Amino acid sequence: MNSKMQDAYALSRQGVDNLLVFARLLGYIRYFHPSDRAAEANWEQLAITGIRSVETAKEPVILIQKLKAIFTPIAPTVRIFATKESSTVSQTLQQPANKASLQLVAWEHYGVKGDGEEDYSIYHSKRVYWNGEQNQITDEVISSYQPFKADLGSGVSCLIPLALFAKNGKTLPHIPKTKAANSIDYSINERATRLAAVILAWNVWQHFYPYFDVVAVDWLEELQTALKYAATDKDTAAFNKTLQRLVAKLEDGHGNVYLLNQNTSDRFTLPFTWDWVEDSLVITYVLPDSEMDLHPGDVVLKIDGVPAAEVISDREQLISSATPQWKRDRALGRMLEGGEATSVELEVRSIGGGIKTVVARRHILYAPESGxxxxxxxxxxxxxxxxxxxxxxxxxxxxxxxxxxxxxxxxxxxxxxxxxxxxxxxxxxxxxxxxxxxxxxxxxxxxxxxxxxxxxxxxxxxxxxxxxxxxxxxxLRVWDRKEPRPPKIQQLRSGIIYINFERINDLDFQQALPLLESATGIIIDLRGYPKVSTNPIGHLIDEPVTSARWHIPQVKYPDRQKLDFDFSNWSIEPKKPKLKAKVVFLTNGSAISYAETYLGIIEHYQLAEIIGQPTAGTNGNVNELILPGGYLIWWTGMKVLKHDGSRHHGVGILPTVPVERTVKGIADKRDEFLQRAIEIVSV
Missing domain, CATH: 2.30.42.10 (PDZ domain)
Incomplete structure (x- = not known):
């Protein structure tokens, strides 16, 4: 479905500036000001109604008035003032005379709890309380939660109390609950809803995304750009691209945006696979019954009249990725997808050098499992x-x-x-x-x-x-778009066993152990996402090993200031039988997250050769947030470092034996990664 927008029109320069001020203030109050009313606020509704109010303010004094009208009912101790008055505003937490009988309350975020998160999520947000019995209100606690002052731009500044005193568990001053506002339209057809979605998404990443230290981006500039696009987007497809472009700036392989109530009928796929090989878009496999004049090794020159490299580049602008290899893998996959019975026209150079035109139609559904x-x-x-x-x-x-x-x-x-x-x-x-x-x-x-x-x-x-x-x-035929590989567990030749971790589970591995125990060479295929637990690693080790380093952000202050991390990892114990065969792993740019957890252990402890190409360079549990309009956004919520403390994000696991595909190898229907693995384990 591609709905038309009802009120798309451009933001004025003043409107952009006003929304930037509003956006930053909203994030500070939502995530760091601990008043009861702010904690209970409907932030989607507040964002939408606030946007409609502040956009048209003509000068700072009017903007300040509007901001106070929006935020004072939920945060009366927040000060919003003209920047020129900043020197007269005290940045000290005011302590009441009877503080001994009161509590102190402040936000602490462990990652951040999104609207879609469940209680078992490793990420959570809570208000913590200090009182006279436990967690005493010491001078150190008070000094660590002094009010936060920020220049919001456009001549407007704010002072945000990061801690408040409370009595009987209720923050001071007590604010009566206001009458619920009239219901509003959360449809993305509404311009204010689109602008609110951008502001809410931008804020959660501004304060909680753990990789801005290695991602070079002017994040405030990206907010301006996204707001301008959202204001004028004329249909759902255009707004989807606006959010995708914003997510892409995170350079996060987990980063993604989904329209929750959208069906998957646009996931029909062309009946072939392709890859970028030797600076060309090369057909790598064609379904046998597709009845097209396409063959492995054919080079796609144009797609619907546009040079293939240009189509790929355009699609990659919408892909969030920490590495070029993951971006390319995702872009090539999405280029194959579209609606039922849609088609593309390809200009193709065959292996023999001839140029031909091929029309390919989408009549098969893409899914992780074929059938x-x-x-x-x-x-x-x-x-x-x-x-x-x-x-x-x-x-x-x-x-x-x-x-x-x-x-x-x-x-x-x-x-x-x-x-x-x-x-x-x-x-x-x-x-x-x-x-x-x-x-x-x-x-x-x-x-x-x-x-x-x-x-x-x-x-x-x-x-x-x-x-x-x-x-x-x-x-309805369903295809996983996998090129042909050996069965999930197979003896390729005497003593050499192939096992595909993307297709086996723990029971399969246990049943294969007698075969693996007698093998002289084991080839483990991890070109993708494993379905098996890390138990197999236990059969490769003599001493316990650990995973990489997980660091969950502990966020107490805005804009990732004084950011701290909670460290953890987990261990794997040795298991019997110990496999004595020579072991190699195959991998490439489609291996992400859990696959990299696996390969990171192999890499650090040098348990096997790693053959192929660098992995996606993104690991860690996903954090998520639901946006107005029914969008779900994902991002990596924790910082993952390699065992030695070095960077993983944007680096990935590098092969010890690099292998690149060739057009000739594809035309000859050879798995060049697997061939190299057989050579190594045969020595």
């Missing part, structure tokens, strides 16, 4: 399983906006819960810690996929309350 799917898309929304769109072949059989009541006689909610339990048992090391919406999403994928032609019986209810029974077959 067959039901011809529909659905979401769990408002405690209901809702059909969001339907593939052409099922049109009329089942309809968008219908509610799924039962699946093969089982209530929809119970079916989802059972799938979540099953996935938690299969992948106990990572799946249960996923955000709730991600666990539900993966469960729905499991319910959707199955064997070709298998049927499912649904009871559905229309938006008008009519119930009926519908039977659907799994006829």
């Amino acid at each position: 067959f799917s039901l011809p529909l898309f659905w979401q769990w929304r408002d405690e209901q399983l809702i059909i969001t769109s339907v593939i052409t072949e099922a049109a009329g059989t089942i309809k968008p906006d219908e509610i799924v009541l039962s699946i093969d006689g089982q209530l929809g909610q119970k079916a989802i819960a059972q799938q979540i339990e099953s996935l938690s048992q299969q992948f106990p090391d990572w799946f249960p810690s996923q955000p709730k919406q991600d666990r539900i999403r993966d469960a729905l994928k499991e319910l959707n996929n199955g064997t070709k032609g298998s049927t499912v019986l649904f009871q559905v209810r229309s938006p008008y309350g009519e119930s009926r029974t519908v039977e659907l077959s799994r006829t």
Whole structure:
């Protein structure tokens, strides 16, 4: 869906300046001023209504009046004043005479708790209290929470108390709750909603993103740019790009933005893969039944009349990445995707040198697992399983906006819960810690996929309350866009075993142990994201080993000032049997996060050769926030350093045996990484 915007028009220069002041002040109060009313505020609503108020202020004195009207009801001790009066404003925490009978309260953030975070998340935000019995209010505590003064620009400054005194758990002065404002339109069709989404996203990164020390960006300038785009974006697609460009400036491989209620019907893929090899966009694999005149080794010169390199460059502007290899990998993948039955025209140079034109159509759905799917898309929304769109072949059989009541006689909610339990048992090391919406999403994928032609019986209810029974077959082909590789566990030749960590689970590994124990060479494929736990590492070591260094930001002050970190890591114990074979790992730029945790241990303890290309250079748990308009943003919430304390972000795991693909190797259908691995373990 690509909705038209109703009120897109440009910001004036004064409007931009006013919103910059408003944005910074909002972030300071939201995250660092500990009043009860600020802690309870509806910040989405406040941002939207505040934007509408301050944008048109013609001069600083009027802007200050408007800012006070917005923020004083929730933060009466915050001072907003003309910058020229700054020297007369005291930056000392005022202490009441009866402070011995009071508490002191301030914010402490461990990462930051987003609106979408659940209680089990490692990131959280809380107000902490000091009193006369425990956590005494010492002079040291008071001196560490002196008010924060900031020049907001445009002749406006502020003084933000970072700590407040409280009585009986209520901050002083007591502020009665105000009557709830009238409901407002959170649709991204509304200009103020788009501007609010930008401001709220910018602020959470301004105060909590842990990598601005290694990312060279003028973050305030990026806020200006994003606000200007958001004000004039004419449709949903344009605003999506505005948010994507802002996220991309973080240079964070986890950085992403999702429209929560958008279906995935634009994830149909072209029936081939490609890669950037020897300065060319090269076809690397074509599905056998695609009936196109394309072959591995063909070079794509133009895409819909535009030079391939130019198309890639444009797409990369929207990709957040710490390294060029992850940016290129993501861009090439997204270039393959689009709506059902859409097509592209390719100008191609064949291996023999001839130039040809090929029209490729998207009729296969992209998904992490290949197979067959039901011809529909659905979401769990408002405690209901809702059909969001339907593939052409099922049109009329089942309809968008219908509610799924039962699946093969089982209530929809119970079916989802059972799938979540099953996935938690299969992948106990990572799946249960996923955000709730991600666990539900993966469960729905499991319910959707199955064997070709298998049927499912649904009871559905229309938006008008009519119930009926519908039977659907799994006829939609789903492809993971993986080039052919050996089976997940295979003996390639006598004594040499190949094992694909992207496709096996812990049970598979345990069952393969007798084979691995007798091997002379083991090739572990980590070109992607592993599904197996770190237990296999235990079979490669004699002494305990540890993971890389996790550092979660402990944030008490605005703008990442005096930033501290909470350090942790975890260890792996040796396991029997100890594998005596020569071991190598294969990897490339698609290996990110958990894959890099794995390879970081291999790298530091020199447990095996690492063959291939540098990894994505992004690791650590994701933090998230829901924005007005129904957007979810992701970013890396912790700083991860290598075992020796050196930088990982933007560096990644470097191969000990670098390998680059060649056009000839692709044309000959050779896995050059695997060939090099076989050579090494055969010595």
